[in-house]
Amino acid sequence: MQIDENGDVTVSIIADDIYSKNSTQRYQITLTEAEISILARGVRPQKALTVG
Secondary structure: OEEOOOOOEEEEEEEEOOOOOOOEEEEEEEEOHHHHHHHHHHOOOOOOOOOO
């Protein structure tokens, strides 16, 4: 995860490629400070999920 000087956050994920043996794929998403703020306002606490 990286945060730039504008407050934008970039998250990179490297995962195994399920279609190619011994290969990986890289996925990257960048959210601006405004997008993060909108998401944070929309988050509501939820009960913890239990498995049982």
